[in-house]
Amino acid sequence: MIYRSKAPLRIGFAGGGTDVSPYSDIYGGAVLNATVSLYARASIEPLPGDKTVFQALDRGLSCEYVPGGERPSDGKLALHRAVYEHIAARYGKPEGGFRLSTYVDAPAGSGLGSSSTLVVAIIGVFAEWLDLPLGNYDIAHMAYRIEREELGMAGGKQDQYAATFGGFNFMEFPDRDKAVVNPLRVRKAYIDELENNLLLYYTSHSRLSAAIIEEQQRNVRRSDESSIAAMHEVKRQALEMKDALLTGRMDRVGELLHEGFEAKKKMARSISNPFIEEIYRTALEAGALGGKVLGAGGGGFMAFYCPDIRRYRVMRSLEKFAGSFRAYQFVPEGLSTWRIG
Numbered sequence: 001m002i003y004r005s006k007a008p009l010r011i012g013f014a015g016g017g018t019d020v021s022p023y024s025d026i027y028g029g030a031v032l033n034a035t036v037s038l039y040a041r042a043s044i045e046p047l048p049g050d051k052t053v054f055q056a057l058d059r060g061l062s063c064e065y066v067p068g069g070e071r072p073s074d075g076k077l078a079l080h081r082a083v084y085e086h087i088a089a090r091y092g093k094p095e096g097g098f099r100l101s102t103y104v105d106a107p108a109g110s111g112l113g114s115s116s117t118l119v120v121a122i123i124g125v126f127a128e129w130l131d132l133p134l135g136n137y138d139i140a141h142m143a144y145r146i147e148r149e150e151l152g153m154a155g156g157k158q159d160q161y162a163a164t165f166g167g168f169n170f171m172e173f174p175d176r177d178k179a180v181v182n183p184l185r186v187r188k189a190y191i192d193e194l195e196n197n198l199l200l201y202y203t204s205h206s207r208l209s210a211a212i213i214e215e216q217q218r219n220v221r222r223s224d225e226s227s228i229a230a231m232h233e234v235k236r237q238a239l240e241m242k243d244a245l246l247t248g249r250m251d252r253v254g255e256l257l258h259e260g261f262e263a264k265k266k267m268a269r270s271i272s273n274p275f276i277e278e279i280y281r282t283a284l285e286a287g288a289l290g291g292k293v294l295g296a297g298g299g300g301f302m303a304f305y306c307p308d309i310r311r312y313r314v315m316r317s318l319e320k321f322a323g324s325f326r327a328y329q330f331v332p333e334g335l336s337t338w339r340i341g
Helices: 023-027 078-091 114-130 136-150 158-165 188-197 209-221 225-247 250-264 274-285 310-320
Strands: 002-014 029-047 052-056 061-064 097-104 168-175 178-183 198-202 290-293 301-305 336-340
Touching: 002 114, 002 158, 002 225, 002 250, 023 029, 023 168, 023 209, 023 225, 029 114, 029 158, 029 225, 052 078, 078 097, 078 114, 078 136, 097 114, 114 136, 114 158, 114 336, 136 158, 136 178, 158 168, 158 178, 168 225, 188 198, 188 250, 198 310, 209 225, 225 250, 250 290, 250 301, 274 290, 274 301, 274 310
Parallel strands: 052 097
Antiparallel strands: 002 029, 002 336, 029 097, 029 168, 052 061, 168 178, 198 301, 290 301
């Protein structure tokens, strides 16, 4: 028997950064995101004997796991090891050996929540294999705890919940340990129009999101008024983005992306840079109504809202950069697991 899982990556529309502690602990956070047809996938194949193998097929990495052994200092496959160790400590070590294989459709540092989504997919495939009694909130919270608390990786809360629940969601983070996922019933015609108008562009420059997030966290801890005011503004925009999507005011979605990007850049200096600004300015001059850098910023994917048929003019205008456009569709399903054989 082979056990499999997949979890979708997400596009953040508004409120990103307000799900990061300590801002969310003090003021409460709110974000709006939607999952797309790019996935983190995981498979578990039981093996004879007691050998345990981890492999990340997209990165060409593989290692044999030694229980209680020292973790590699370079952090390779740290997420695989951390999930397994968490599951084994909580539910008991699985009997026999196995091979855990993963693949992610976007690189780390892409801004689509790839690392958190990978953790969700790995938890999901273990839950399928071991018949663990885990609901969506359980899985998302476990993924957050493994990444942020056990591994100490800087980041927010939205990615784990987006990957687990799927679809368009308005998420609230009222305090340190609570999350509320509000699914949005966006009309299909509005979703189709959004897919038609929203370009997903990979800058070909990945970035280390941790440094950007840590700068944002320092700004909150030292009560930097400009940074905190910007976070308040992007949180307010998440509410307005929800209203725009539900009422079909699609051009307002594009305007809010622009307003959100301008506010987000005040949260931390490293969110943007001259390269990103040149790409963004080029897209606006070609007809994009708005856009933003996805995730923490600094590189990775960008999104551009291009009404009518302006998308084609924008695509041509960005050919001079070394990036690429990624085809996608919005998907309503979150984490899914199954077995075969």
